[in-house]
Amino acid sequence: MKFHMIAGGPRPVAPFSHAVETDGLVFVTGQMPDTPGAPGVLPEGIVAQTRAVMENLQLVLAGLGLGFEHVAMARIYLTRFKQDYRRLERDLAELFPARLPAGPDLCGRDGSGV
Numbered sequence: 001m002k003f004h005m006i007a008g009g010p011r012p013v014a015p016f017s018h019a020v021e022t023d024g025l026v027f028v029t030g031q032m033p034d035t036p037g038a039p040g041v042l043p044e045g046i047v048a049q050t051r052a053v054m055e056n057l058q059l060v061l062a063g064l065g066l067g068f069e070h071v072a073m074a075r076i077y078l079t080r081f082k083q084d085y086r087r088l089e090r091d092l093a094e095l096f097p098a099r100l101p102a103g104p105d106l107c108g109r110d111g112s113g114v
Contacts, residue, residue, distance in 0.1 A: 006018045
């Protein structure tokens, strides 16, 4: 098992590795919508926050020689599911143009979810 911290990657918000590699699989720690250059500063709105999270994930994947085409599953948590889900769906389609990852877990603090 290998534990990876990616140089120039996002600052972990807890004591976790960026990724763990085992038996040919890579598990990437979830990311927040802040940037390595401004930790703790969150952009406004679901579009900017989705992009920031995906850019952080892309940094980690690239540091391992991987990309979004290698992603098999994504777990996504929204705090305002009813308001933000449709926009998130469009963003994911752009980020995964060839195919979407398997069954993302989607839920919201507003009590809604899939």
